[in-house]
Amino acid sequence: MAINNKRKIGITFIIIIIITAFLNSIAYAESNIEKPSIQSESAILIEEKTGRTLYEKNPDQLMNPASLTKIATAIYAIEEGNLEDIVTVSKNAREVEGTRVYLDEGEKVPLKKLIQGLLINSGNDAAIAIAEHLDGTVDKFAVNLNQYLKEIGLQNTNFVNPHGLYQVEHKTTARDLAKITQHAMKNEIFREMFGAIELKWDGESWDTTLYTHHKLMREIPYQGITGGKTGYVDESGITLITTATRGDLSVIVVTLNAQNDDVAYQDTVNLLDYAFSNFKIMNIEKGTSYEINNAEYKTDETLKFTVSNNETIKYNVSNEGILEIKNENQEVIASFQLINDKESKGNVNAVKTKDSEIESVDSKNFINLILVVFLFISLFFYFFKTRIVNSK
Numbered sequence: 308m309a310i311n312n313k314r315k316i317g318i319t320f321i322i323i324i325i326i327t328a329f330l331n332s333i334a335y336a337e338s339n340i341e342k343p344s345i346q347s348e349s350a351i352l353i354e355e356k357t358g359r360t361l362y363e364k365n366p367d368q369l370m371n372p373a374s375l376t377k378i379a380t381a382i383y384a385i386e387e388g389n390l391e392d393i394v395t396v397s398k399n400a401r402e403v404e405g406t407r408v409y410l411d412e413g414e415k416v417p418l419k420k421l422i423q424g425l426l427i428n429s430g431n432d433a434a435i436a437i438a439e440h441l442d443g444t445v446d447k448f449a450v451n452l453n454q455y456l457k458e459i460g461l462q463n464t465n466f467v468n469p470h471g472l473y474q475v476e477h478k479t480t481a482r483d484l485a486k487i488t489q490h491a492m493k494n495e496i497f498r499e500m501f502g503a504i505e506l507k508w509d510g511e512s513w514d515t516t517l518y519t520h521h522k523l524m525r526e527i528p529y530q531g532i533t534g535g536k537t538g539y540v541d542e543s544g545i546t547l548i549t550t551a552t553r554g555d556l557s558v559i560v561v562t563l564n565a566q567n568d569d570v571a572y573q574d575t576v577n578l579l580d581y582a583f584s585n586f587k588i589m590n591i592e593k594g595t596s597y598e599i600n601n602a603e604y605k606t607d608e609t610l611k612f613t614v615s616n617n618e619t620i621k622y623n624v625s626n627e628g629i630l631e632i633k634n635e636n637q638e639v640i641a642s643f644q645l646i647n648d649k650e651s652k653g654n655v656n657a658v659k660t661k662d663s664e665i666e667s668v669d670s671k672n673f674i675n676l677i678l679v680v681f682l683f684i685s686l687f688f689y690f691f692k693t694r695i696v697n698s699k
Contacts, residue, residue: 340585340615343577348544348564351481352578354586355489355550355557359613359640361582366482367463370563373538373546374406374429375484376471379464381422381500382491383455384437390419390496392440399445400435405472407432409513416510424508426500426536428517434470445469456483459490473540481561488548488559492534501534501550522572523549529579533557545571551579555588556613585615597624597645604628604645612641 345364352362360366393415401412408430410416418440424433438448449467456464464479464487471477491497504524506517519525521535531551538546544564551558560578565571591610596603604624612632614620619635628645 340617343574343581345562345574345577346565346570347562347574349481350560350562350574350578351485352561352582353485353489353559354582354588354613355492355552355559357588357611357613357641358489360482361558361586361613362578363482367480369463369478369480370546371473371477371540371543372471372479372484372563373473373540373543374471375536375538375546375548375561376466376469376477376479377425377429377434378484378491378501378536378548379452379456379466379487380434380437380469381426382487382494382497383452384418384422384441385494385496387451387455388418388437388441390417390422392418394418394421394436394440396432396436397439400432400439403431403435403470403472405431405470408508408517409510410436411511414511423500423503423506424517427503427506427519428508429520429537431470431472434468438469456487459487461486471538471540471543473542481563484548484561484563485559488550488561492550492557492559498534501536521547521549522568523575527572529576531579531583547571547575549575549579551583553583555611556583556586558582586613587616588612589614589620591630591643596648597622597630599624599628600626602626602628603648604630605648606630606643607646610641610643614640 342362345362347364349365349368349370350363351360351366353360394417396410396412396414396416398412400410406429408424408428410430410432416436418437421430421433421437424430425437435445438445442448442451445468448469452466452469453464456466461479461483464483465476466479467474467477491501502524504519508515508517519535520537523529523532524535529551531553532549533552534550536548544566545562545568546564547560547562549560551560558579560575560582562571562574562578565574588611591606591612593606593609596605598604610630614634618640620640621633623631623633624645625631628647630643630645631639632641633639
């Protein structure tokens with residue numbers, strides 16, 4: 308009998324150790340999402356719709372973007388120009404170096420077609436033609452483009468040309484490039500051009516089909532890719548901007564100064580995998596109300612914010628009706644201005660927000676919980692069976 312008791316104690320002790328270690332591993336996994344190792348000198352990953360930064364490496368370091376500049380040129384031209392305008396190609400455009408769509412001096416091309424050639428085939432001649440058409444000269448274009456970018460919210464960008472060929476003072480950051488791409492992706496015309504894989508080109512001296520240079524869109528397709536732009540000059544290294552969507556989650560990846568193509572694309576894939584494996588979109592429905600100091604605030608639209616699969620989030624509404632959403636580290640992951648709907652009759656303070664917590668639990672942790680419950684049930688039946696046997 309003593310042997311059986313010792314055996315029971317031993318088995319119980321082992322099971323307790325296993326359960327404790329198991330639960331600790333779950334807790335560790337919840338608080339530590341392993342970030343990818345990125346070799347590019349600078350990189351950033353943001354959620355497209357909410358703007359939340361999901362990963363960053365030297366995001367505010369001044370860098371040369373090379374042809375990623377053309378994203379800014381394209382959206383500026385789309386928003387400030389008339390796509391039906393007919394552009395006359397100048398000698399300056401004809402003679403620019405680097406990647407071209409082989410425009411002839413005096414050739415007349417619709418502005419929309421030039422923007423397509425700019426984004427899909429990275430035509431430097433198209434960039435010059437666009438700049439001169441919109442603002443007369445490249446220098447004047449640069450002044451107006453930089454003002455436009457500041458109005459959008461870019462803080463560390465100075466572009467001196469429309470194509471990205473190297474000039475010492477032509478600089479930006481990964482964060483600013485993500486911002487301009489986020490802004491551009493709100494425009495349906497830009498989205499269509501940015502996501503195009505090919506374009507039939509029937510120029511005066513060049514009749515061909517243009518293909519995107521971005522390998523994840525064509526040669527090695529990645530599930531969910533919605534657009535991309537490549538860049539390279541000796542001084543910039545390989546630069547990439549990539550957009551992708553799976554379900555409700557849309558992301559933008561910027562990588563700057565990779566040593567070669569393999570590094571640039573591997574960094575990009577690693578960041579995309581990281582985003583789609585660990586993050587999701589949560590919603591606060593339109594009409595959700597919050598009461599604070601006799602005032603009632605409501606959402607006038609469905610609010611969306613990005614969370615990791617294991618973040619615990621808290622809601623708090625200020626006296627001014629600003630809804631802040633924080634995680635367990637007290638980091639503000641989203642902030643929204645609510646609408647003051649009406650004065651509340653009751654004297655209730657932050658009924659919906661005080662100590663309001665929601666834990667975002669992924670399916671893996673749910674499975675882990677089921678396994679723990681199963682272990683306890685198995686333990687119960689083991690002792691129950693042992694007791695019956697011993698009673699005999």
